[in-house]
Amino acid sequence: MQQATKPGGHAIETTGLTRRFGTLTAVDHIDLTVEYGGIFGLLGPNGAGKSTLIKMLTTLLKPSEGTARVAGFDIVAAPAEVRRRIGYVPQLLSADGALSGIENLTLSARLYGLSGAALKPRIDEALRYMGLADAAEQLVKRYSGGMIRRLELAQAMLHRPAILFLDEPTIGLDPVACLSVWDRLRALNREHGMTILMTSHFMDEVDELCDVVAILHQGRMAACGSPAQLKAVVGEAASMTDVFTHFSGGRLDEDEGGFRDIRRTRITAKRLG
Structure with a gap:
């Protein structure tokens, strides 16, 4: 597998990015910069x-307001160019x-426009x-x-994206399967230069994988820095759980979510076996 192609500038850059649903502001003027070549963690309670x-x-x-560029392209002005340069593995x-x-x-390769002589070698490479x-x-x-999670990663990497988005990559997996997915993510990042942005509610996963972490609370940016930097802010011997609790308003019960969140988590855990 070749190195992921990296356009100039930042992998992700947002300015005042906002999304409203009626009177609810779900994302509130987020300014965020993600550099190429790292693993970036996006944390926060459900509903953040x-x-x-x-x-x-x-x-x-x-967006309702603000701007964002992903892989060098504006998400509103050039969405097709963004999609060509990203991979996305949803939770479901x-x-x-x-x-x-x-x-x-x-099927995934054809959706990405891959065909002809390049198709089979690309698929064989992803499987291996x-x-x-x-x-x-x-x-x-x-x-x-x-295995299902690794197949979904294989689907997302077929077109060799510069940036890979992962929503709860190890939810519902047993510890051994989690370690296997972690190894694959490290390899994608280290060996092939793929920038990864991932959400997670598992603080040991964040501590183990992420170079930089951003914590959202009520739609706003509550903190951003390396795990070591954020733990230093919270206090001596602080854990990532302490960091999460501190910057998310001190209410871990929010992380339990509502009915839809719990149902979605249980469905995902069930299908991953």
Whole structure:
């Protein structure tokens, strides 16, 4: 796999990025800069604005106010150019259980515009890289949770994006599967220069993987820095859980979410087995 192509400037840059739903301001004037080549963590309680922010950055939702450039292109003026340069793995299922692994990848490749002589080598490479070559012909409904997540990563990397967006990449996975996904993410970042922006509610995952962390609270930026910097602000021997609690208003119960959040989490955990 070749190095991800990096346009000039920043991987992500937002100025006053805002999204309103009627009278509710879900994302409130976010100024954010993400450099190329790192793993960036986006944290916050459910309802803090993480998903809305990611939907805007991946061109799935237009902002109400402000601007953002992703991989060098404006998300409103040039959404197609942004989409060509990003990969996105949502929390909910993006692989078809009724198809085999190779069939899922073939479908994804065609959606990305890959065809001809380059198609099969690209798919074979993605399967090998994610450790799925031996399971390529199996139906995805027979995959373990960790295998499904790795297949979804393979789908997202087929077109060699400069930036990969991940929404809760290890939710519902057992500890062994989590470690496997962590290894793949580190490799994508280290060996192929892929910039990764990920959300997570697992503080050990954030501490282990992320170079920089931003914490949202009530749609606003509450803090941004490396895990070590943020822990130093909170106090001696502080953990990332302490950091999260401090900057999210000191109410970890918010992280439990409402009915829809709990239902979504349980559905995801169930399908990942």
